[in-house]
Every structure is written in C-alpha cells, then in structure tokens.
Amino acid sequence: MIEIESLFGAPPIPADQIWTIEKGAPNLILWGAPIMLALTAIEMIITYIQEKPYYDKWETLGSTLVGLGSLVVGAAVKLGLLYGAVWIYNQMPWRMELQWWTLIPCYLIFDFFSYWAHRISHEHRFWWATHVVHHSGEHYNLSVSFRLSWIQNLKIIFFLPVALFGFHPIVFFTVSQVAVLFQFWVHTEYIRRLPRWIEYIFATPSNHRVHHGSQEKYIDKNYGATFIFWDRLFGTYQLEEEPPVYGITTNIDNKANPFHINFHELQDIIRDVRQAKGFRRKWFFLFGSPIEVARQKQQAAHPKAVVEDQSV
Known part of the structure; x- marks a missing residue:
C-alpha cells in the first residue's frame, strides 16, 4: 500500500541539478518525428496509388514547414519551461516522488485541462490565433498533425493547475509529449469508425474529423485530445454523420508559406x-x-x- 507521506515527501530539486532533470525528461517528440514522417509518407503514397483527394502538395509543404518550425520553437523554449516547472515543483509542500504510475493520474488531469485550453482556443479570438494554424488545412491527413502554431506555448498558462498538483517535472513533461503524440494518428481518413466503446472513450479519427469540419453542426465540437468523454460530459460532443468539409470559414490563400x-x-x-x-x-x-x-x-x-x- 502506498504511504502518503512518502509519496508527497519528495525533496526540492536543487538549481544545480536541473540539468539532470533535462536529461531525465525523454524528448519523445524528437524521437517520434522520424516515425511520424515515415507514416505520413506511406499514407501519401497509398493516397497517390488509390487516387484519393486527401493531399494537396502546397498544403502538405506548408504543414511540413510549420511542423519543422514547431520543433525548433519547442527546442528553444524547452529549457525555460523546464526551469519554470522545477520552480513551481519546489514551491509545493506536497511534492510527489518520481514514480512511473503517477503518469496515469497526471495524464488524466492534463487531458482535462487540455480540453478546456482547446475549447477556449476556439471561443476567444486571441487564443484562436494560437490554434487556427491547425485548422487552416482543407484536406485531412497525417500531415495536419504537424500544423502546430509557433506561439502555442502561450497556452502553457492553462496547464499551470496540473503543475500545482505536485507531479514530478519529468512526469509532467513526459505526459505533455505523449498527449501530443497521441493526436498524430487521429488525423487520417483511412481509419473509419472504431468499436463503440472506443469511440465513447477516446478521441478517435472519426471523432476528430468532426472537430475539423467547417459545417455549422460540426463547428466547436469534440475538443477532447485523448479522451472524448469530456465532450460528452460538457455538452460539446457531435457524432460524425455526413462527411466533414475541412478548413476554416474563410480559408487562406497562401497555403505553403x-x-x-x-x-x-x-x-x-x-x-x-x-x-x-x-x-x-x-x-x-x-x-x-x-x-x-x-x-x-x-x-x-x-x-x-x-x-x-x-x-x-
């Protein structure tokens, strides 16, 4: 049985040991990038062979360049975010030990705040400017997952409550990366409706296609990043019915810049x-x-x- 005092009795992290935290926090997105690029290339080849209208060359180029820029921005701000997370962790009187199983409650709590950060990003124009990048593609494919705004790190303020729970910084950063990687596979037309229980719990390709639809019934629906039951709970769920029309209400012209x-x-x-x-x-x-x-x-x-x- 877990001892509460032991779990919440972790010592603060000394400033001169932050570099060990940086090395201990795996860079999952950097490691996953080659795999995501390979899977995207495979999907592009299959699409070309089957003559499916799932890709546009200029839009795909734009998605790739945006994705590469996101990796650069992420690497540039990583150390600052790490110092911030360690500082908050050290202020908490209930600091958790580094335990693998704390990934589970941290992920669930992180996804809850991700739902609200995502929803606010659709409901308020300033925050929409940090997210519209992801919706500006008029085709739905794996490359859309690369379209992450270069200023999306501003939304870290919505995840401060997760840090206040006292999770170890390595756990926090691992969870945040896994949450991003999970969203890669949902951006495809090739995976149709999954078994009902999966569709009820998770943000599947079907659920997320609705989110990218520009029809009135699909707009501002299905915000869940990993779990779709948040949308069912807060009244923003919409089943995929007619095929979504992708893009934003006023689509951009320069699709590769x-x-x-x-x-x-x-x-x-x-x-x-x-x-x-x-x-x-x-x-x-x-x-x-x-x-x-x-x-x-x-x-x-x-x-x-x-x-x-x-x-x-």
Missing part, C-alpha cells in the same frame, strides 16, 4: 483592433468569439446581402 499560416490571424486581429472605435469594440475584436467576429465583419462588408437573406 509557414509564416502566413502561423500569423495571418494575428495580422487580422491587429488590423481590426486598430480600426475599431471605442474600447468595447477593440476588446471584442481581440477576445470575442471568432465565429461572431467573422459574422459581424461579413455583415459590415456585405450589408445588402444580409438584408436580402433576412427578407427571404
């Missing part, structure tokens, strides 16, 4: 905030619902079309 893919929404936000009159309008264009922002901008650009549509 990783800088445009990453920062086009930020540029739009800056322009809208500058042009808005009054604090409330500026705040709306910065933190309002992306769907409502798009609707109001469309109304402003085509007022006659809106009037005619309402009169039908």
Whole structure:
C-alpha cells in the first residue's frame, strides 16, 4: 500500500541539478518525428496509388514547414519551461516522488485541462490565433498533425493547475509529449469508425474529423485530445454523420508559406483592433468569439446581402 507521506515527501530539486532533470525528461517528440514522417509518407503514397483527394502538395509543404518550425520553437523554449516547472515543483509542500504510475493520474488531469485550453482556443479570438494554424488545412491527413502554431506555448498558462498538483517535472513533461503524440494518428481518413466503446472513450479519427469540419453542426465540437468523454460530459460532443468539409470559414490563400499560416490571424486581429472605435469594440475584436467576429465583419462588408437573406 502506498504511504502518503512518502509519496508527497519528495525533496526540492536543487538549481544545480536541473540539468539532470533535462536529461531525465525523454524528448519523445524528437524521437517520434522520424516515425511520424515515415507514416505520413506511406499514407501519401497509398493516397497517390488509390487516387484519393486527401493531399494537396502546397498544403502538405506548408504543414511540413510549420511542423519543422514547431520543433525548433519547442527546442528553444524547452529549457525555460523546464526551469519554470522545477520552480513551481519546489514551491509545493506536497511534492510527489518520481514514480512511473503517477503518469496515469497526471495524464488524466492534463487531458482535462487540455480540453478546456482547446475549447477556449476556439471561443476567444486571441487564443484562436494560437490554434487556427491547425485548422487552416482543407484536406485531412497525417500531415495536419504537424500544423502546430509557433506561439502555442502561450497556452502553457492553462496547464499551470496540473503543475500545482505536485507531479514530478519529468512526469509532467513526459505526459505533455505523449498527449501530443497521441493526436498524430487521429488525423487520417483511412481509419473509419472504431468499436463503440472506443469511440465513447477516446478521441478517435472519426471523432476528430468532426472537430475539423467547417459545417455549422460540426463547428466547436469534440475538443477532447485523448479522451472524448469530456465532450460528452460538457455538452460539446457531435457524432460524425455526413462527411466533414475541412478548413476554416474563410480559408487562406497562401497555403505553403509557414509564416502566413502561423500569423495571418494575428495580422487580422491587429488590423481590426486598430480600426475599431471605442474600447468595447477593440476588446471584442481581440477576445470575442471568432465565429461572431467573422459574422459581424461579413455583415459590415456585405450589408445588402444580409438584408436580402433576412427578407427571404
């Protein structure tokens, strides 16, 4: 039986030993990158042989360049995040020992906050700018998993509560990487509906295809990263019915430029905030619902079309 005092009695990590934590935290994403690239290449070949419309060469190039940039950004901020995690760990009076089984509760708690971070990223425009990169692809394939925003690390603030539980920093960083790697396999058209119990618990390809759909019934649904039961619990679940239409409501033109893919929404936000009159309008264009922002901008650009549509 686990002794509570022993589990929560870990000593603080001295500053001069942080390098041992860095070496002890496996770089799973870096190790997994060649495997993901190989599987993506295989899917591309199969798609080409079967003449399936699952890939677009320019979009795939954009996804690859965005993914490579994400690896560089991740490596650059890793040490800073590690120091931050160790500092928080040292402040906790309930520090956990490094035990393999603590990966399980940490993963479940991490996924809960991942659900809310993901949901907020869809409901508030500033945070949408850190996530729209992932949704800007109009085709659904394994390369879409590479489309991770270069500024997505801003969302680390949503995961601070996980660190406050006192999990060992190596456990925290291992869990965060496994959570990212899990989401690779769900970005495919080749895996259809899985057995009901799996679809009920996990974020499967079918569940996640819904999340990438741009139809009204699919928008802002199925946020779960690993577990889909969060969506069932909080009322955001949607079953895959008709085939999703992928992309965002206003798709981008420059599909291969990783800088445009990453920062086009930020540029739009800056322009809208500058042009808005009054604090409330500026705040709306910065933190309002992306769907409502798009609707109001469309109304402003085509007022006659809106009037005619309402009169039908």
